[in-house]
Amino acid sequence: MQRLQAFKYELMPNGEQQSNMRRFAGACRFVFNKALALQKANHEAGEKYIGYVAMAKHLTAWRNGSETPWLKDAPVHPLQHALKDLERAYKNFFAKRAAFPRFKKKGRHDSFRYPDAKQFKLDAGNGRIFLPKLGWMRLRLSRDVLGTPRNATVSQSGGKWFVSIQTEREVEQPEPQATSAIGIDMGVARFATFSDGSFLAPLASFKKHEIRLRRYQRAMSRKTKFSSNWTKAKARVQHLHTRIANCRKDYLHKATTTISQNHAIVCIEDLQVRNMSKSAAGTADAPGKNVRAKSGLNKAILDQGWFEFRRQLEYKLAWTGGILIAVAPQNTSRTCSSCGHVSKDNRKTQAQFLCVACGHEENADVVGAINVLARGHRVLACGEDVSHARPARAKHAASVKQEPAEVSQAQA
Numbered sequence: 001m002q003r004l005q006a007f008k009y010e011l012m013p014n015g016e017q018q019s020n021m022r023r024f025a026g027a028c029r030f031v032f033n034k035a036l037a038l039q040k041a042n043h044e045a046g047e048k049y050i051g052y053v054a055m056a057k058h059l060t061a062w063r064n065g066s067e068t069p070w071l072k073d074a075p076v077h078p079l080q081h082a083l084k085d086l087e088r089a090y091k092n093f094f095a096k097r098a099a100f101p102r103f104k105k106k107g108r109h110d111s112f113r114y115p116d117a118k119q120f121k122l123d124a125g126n127g128r129i130f131l132p133k134l135g136w137m138r139l140r141l142s143r144d145v146l147g148t149p150r151n152a153t154v155s156q157s158g159g160k161w162f163v164s165i166q167t168e169r170e171v172e173q174p175e176p177q178a179t180s181a182i183g184i185d186m187g188v189a190r191f192a193t194f195s196d197g198s199f200l201a202p203l204a205s206f207k208k209h210e211i212r213l214r215r216y217q218r219a220m221s222r223k224t225k226f227s228s229n230w231t232k233a234k235a236r237v238q239h240l241h242t243r244i245a246n247c248r249k250d251y252l253h254k255a256t257t258t259i260s261q262n263h264a265i266v267c268i269e270d271l272q273v274r275n276m277s278k279s280a281a282g283t284a285d286a287p288g289k290n291v292r293a294k295s296g297l298n299k300a301i302l303d304q305g306w307f308e309f310r311r312q313l314e315y316k317l318a319w320t321g322g323i324l325i326a327v328a329p330q331n332t333s334r335t336c337s338s339c340g341h342v343s344k345d346n347r348k349t350q351a352q353f354l355c356v357a358c359g360h361e362e363n364a365d366v367v368g369a370i371n372v373l374a375r376g377h378r379v380l381a382c383g384e385d386v387s388h389a390r391p392a393r394a395k396h397a398a399s400v401k402q403e404p405a406e407v408s409q410a411q412a
């Protein structure tokens with residue numbers, strides 16, 4: 001089995017390298033935006049979509065032309081890769097997987113990629129990496145790079161620069177060590193409740209930081225824009241954003257690692273978080289009811305990173321030889337796990353479950369998790385598609401292509 005894995009390290013650039021990296025990221029953003037504008041104008045003129053090869057010819061003209069000669073200072077491969085990024089965005093849009101591509105803004109996900117291993121040299125022994133037009137740069141090698149490097153992405157976050165090296169290596173298809181199966185109920189009061197009665201506390205780090213974040217943002221808004229105090233306040237806001245993201249990542253990784261090591265079969269609800277966000281906002285004709293309340297819930301859901309949780313479980317289980325089964329979420333919180341009676345009256349409160357038919361009493365989230373597990377077992381036993389359960393996805397993840405972003409990020 002091929003495993004693709006990304007290894008992320010902090011870079012330690014000198015002043016000149018820093019300003020060059022900023023310029024290169026800017027050049028890639030410029031090329032992406034210019035190509036998108038061209039694509040749009042072309043479409044409005046009734047012309048066909050411009051494919052990558054034709055667009056790359058435009059890029060050559062921009063680099064050699066007199067209007068943007070500075071594009072020549074940036075390495076060519078990352079610029080070409082920006083066009084590939086745009087092409088992928090369009091493909092996702094055409095396939096209805098994503099919204100229409102948007103223009104990139106400065107300061108948001110500033111990055112550029114060297115798409116081929118030939119373009120960079122990693123000297124792990126000396127803790128440095130060679131990048132075209134940047135030269136040798138030191139990096140904090142917090143862990144070994146495993147496998148053959150495929151590409152390298154340089155990015156900025158919270159005032160620091162990182163390089164993420166994606167590698168490929170052959171690993172044996174693992175035999176699952178664990179043999180047990182578990183169901184998980186995702187919630188807001190508890191991040192995750194398991195069918196064995198245990199649970200994970202909510203991810204509160206963001207709430208805690210959110211108050212401070214708002215205070216920092218207010219302080220920033222009171223300062224004169226672009227003054228030195230404003231710049232300092234802005235750096236503080238960005239730093240806190242990075243910390244929040246790191247806390248969340250760390251929490252989710254610990255949780256998903258533990259689960260995937262202890263269980264061979266993991267069943268979760270197939271929650272459509274993205275759809276929920278959409279329905280809360282409503283449409284122009286029918287603005288969503290309770291937008292405020294719902295967006296509060298959605299925010300909590302997204303904060304807790306349910307999607308990220310599921311994504312991590314999927315690839316980590318593939319690594320340990322386990323399987324992830326997503327089952328239909330309908331009525332999992334209203335069905336009695338003892339007698340099977342379905343009624344909304346079974347759910348007395350958010351936390352309490354009391355079956356009106358048989359009197360079975362249990363924590364409501366535990367009941368949900370037991371039902372999820374039971375559904376997962378049914379999916380496995382009959383191999384049938386009980387609703388939109390998707391065991392096939394997990395199987396797919398186990399075979400070849402996956403994009404685990406298992407990263408190790410040196411933190412300050």
Ligand SMILES: [Zn+2]
Binds near residue numbers: 336339356357
């Ligand atoms: Zn019952």
